[in-house]
Amino acid sequence: MTPHRSRAFAPGRVNLIGEHTDYNEGLCLPFAIEMGVTVTAELRDGRDVVAPGLPGDDRFLRGTVAQLRAAGIELPGCAVEVASDLPQEAGLSSSAALCVALALALCGAAGATPPPPVELARLCSRVENEYAGAATGMLDQLASLLGEEGRAVRLDIRTLASEPVELRLGGHVLAVLGSGAPRVLAGSGYNERREQCRRAAELLGVGSLRDARDGAGLPDPLDRRVRHVLSENARVDHAVAALREGDAGALGELLDASHRSLRDDFEVSVPEVERAVAACHEAGALGARIMGGGFGGSVLALFPEEQELPDGAVPVRPGPGARLLQ
Numbered sequence: 514m515t516p517h518r519s520r521a522f523a524p525g526r527v528n529l530i531g532e533h534t535d536y537n538e539g540l541c542l543p544f545a546i547e548m549g550v551t552v553t554a555e556l557r558d559g560r561d562v563v564a565p566g567l568p569g570d571d572r573f574l575r576g577t578v579a580q581l582r583a584a585g586i587e588l589p590g591c592a593v594e595v596a597s598d599l600p601q602e603a604g605l606s607s608s609a610a611l612c613v614a615l616a617l618a619l620c621g622a623a624g625a626t627p628p629p630p631v632e633l634a635r636l637c638s639r640v641e642n643e644y645a646g647a648a649t650g651m652l653d654q655l656a657s658l659l660g661e662e663g664r665a666v667r668l669d670i671r672t673l674a675s676e677p678v679e680l681r682l683g684g685h686v687l688a689v690l691g692s693g694a695p696r697v698l699a700g701s702g703y704n705e706r707r708e709q710c711r712r713a714a715e716l717l718g719v720g721s722l723r724d725a726r727d728g729a730g731l732p733d734p735l736d737r738r739v740r741h742v743l744s745e746n747a748r749v750d751h752a753v754a755a756l757r758e759g760d761a762g763a764l765g766e767l768l769d770a771s772h773r774s775l776r777d778d779f780e781v782s783v784p785e786v787e788r789a790v791a792a793c794h795e796a797g798a799l800g801a802r803i804m805g806g807g808f809g810g811s812v813l814a815l816f817p818e819e820q821e822l823p824d825g826a827v828p829v830r831p832g833p834g835a836r837l838l839q
């Protein structure tokens with residue numbers, strides 16, 4: 514029997530390290546957080562999928578419905594309700610969480626089996642690319658779908674292999690602090706960075722920057738873009754090693770190194786973010802860095818557990834991945 518009503522939850526994500534590597538077939542180390550988006554979908558007559566609470570032209574809803582139908586899933590008419598405890602434009606992937614929760618709830622209401630996680634992540638990432646105009650990679654969607662309580666997940670975007678990594682912080686906590694500058698992917702420097710990486714790979718004669726050895730000899734700023742991507746991939750594996758050892762000091766240093774690389778080589782920081790990073794350091798952080806696409810959004814920092822967090826900082830813990838609730 515087709516269920517009439519279905520509810521799904523998809524979490525936002527924090528990316529511990531591995532930034533601007535996903536669209537270069539590189540490595541990332543995100544985890545799903547406990548905050549996220551809940552979507553309830555209820556069957557209604559006709560074929561339209563409507564969401565009275567969302568703007569009529571909501572691109573994510575239109576995109577998700579179109580992509581699910583294109584994937585051969587028979588979606589009947591549905592009324593959709595969205596609730597979220599994720600701040601938008603904070604760099605916590607509210608749009609990926611919305612798409613994933615929509616897809617799971619719509620499939621649930623239709624009595625259809627949703628595509629397996631990697632395929633669903635690809636489908637939702639197409640929605641972001643084709644309907645929202647942001648040429649993002651698959652980091653956010655995979656993190657939301659593959660999250661596990663207490664664990665981060667090492668993603669190899671080339672092979673799409675994922676490996677859970679216990680988040681052993683040895684008496685420390687991770688927290689996010691909004692910079693106050695909204696993060697707007699489409700139309701920001703994000704698409705330009707992606708294009709620069711593509712161009713650098715072309716000039717180096719490699720299929721993606723995953724295969725580059727170094728960017729020496731490329732014109733500025735392409736050489737620095739390559740240096741960021743290669744050093745960031747290496748930092749992901751160093752961070753995995755630090756977590757295995759429970760070495761918070763080493764992890765903090767890696768966060769700082771990632772931030773410097775994103776600020777100086779990849780040039781995705783803005784003054785508000787620099788102020789937020791400085792506030793974290795002043796409050797005793799072992800390391801702090803810009804997170805997500807950049808150009809605003811949130812900062813991620815590592816603090817001793819007993820430390821008082823700076824004003825506005827919110828602790829984040831790894832929670833379970835996206836799922837049907839009912």
Ligand code: GLA
Binds near residue numbers: 653805
């Ligand atoms: C945004 C994108 C991701 C990824 C990050 C940078 O969050 O949605 O695909 O590229 O930026 O690591």
